Amino acid sequence: xxxxxxxxxxxxxxxxxxxxxxxxxxxxxxxxxxxxxxxxxxxxxxxxxxxxxxxxxxxxxxxxxxxxxxxxxxxxxxxxxxxxxxxxxxxxxxxxxxxxxxxxxxxxxxxxxxxxxxxxxxxxxx
DNA sequence: CGCTTGACCGGAA
DNA sequence: ATTCCGGCCAAGC
Numbered sequence: 001x002x003x004x005x006x007x008x009x010x011x012x013x014x015x016x017x018x019x020x021x022x023x024x025x026x027x028x029x030x031x032x033x034x035x036x037x038x039x040x041x042x043x044x045x046x047x048x049x050x051x052x053x054x055x056x057x058x059x060x061x062x063x064x065x066x067x068x069x070x071x072x073x074x075x076x077x078x079x080x081x082x083x084x085x086x087x088x089x090x091x092x093x094x095x096x097x098x099x100x101x102x103x104x105x106x107x108x109x110x111x112x113x114x115x116x117x118x119x120x121x122x123x124x125x126x
Numbered sequence: 127c128g129c130t131t132g133a134c135c136g137g138a139a
Numbered sequence: 140a141t142t143c144c145g146g147c148c149a150a151g152c
Contacts, residue, residue, distance in 0.1 A: 034134090049135085049136095049146095050134090084133090
């Protein structure tokens with residue numbers, strides 16, 4: 001499923017696939033999701049880096065109900081979805097995500113990718 | 127078929 | 140810390 005044609009639908013599915021893997025209580029950024037997806041063929045790597053995050057946002061707008069869209073925030077740890085901002089914050093807080101001055105501490109809640117779901121941060125005492 | 131708008135990001139002033 | 144700027148893809152009207 002890597003060598004599929006430059007199909008937008010396939011790209012969206014990759015976005016949703018990644019977002020679906022985000023564990024409860026963690027978040028990812030638009031740019032991060034874009035980075036985790038291979039650059040679509042026919043698109044310059046530079047172009048993708050610049051606009052990939054936007055496409056992720058567009059994909060979220062068309063995301064199915066089983067996608068935890070609320071776990072996707074911008075690189076500042078803030079909510080960009082103005083239309084449902086209130087709803088998104090409530091959903092995240094219900095999952096245990098703490099907001100500080102309308103911002104999320106990404107150092108604590110940002111998902112590090114597949115394989116890091118355990119988040120073994122407890123050994124860092126010094 | 128063309129114009130407008132948009133759930134972004136990183137660097138510079 | 141805040142504001143401005145360049146980047147130039149897709150969907151909707």
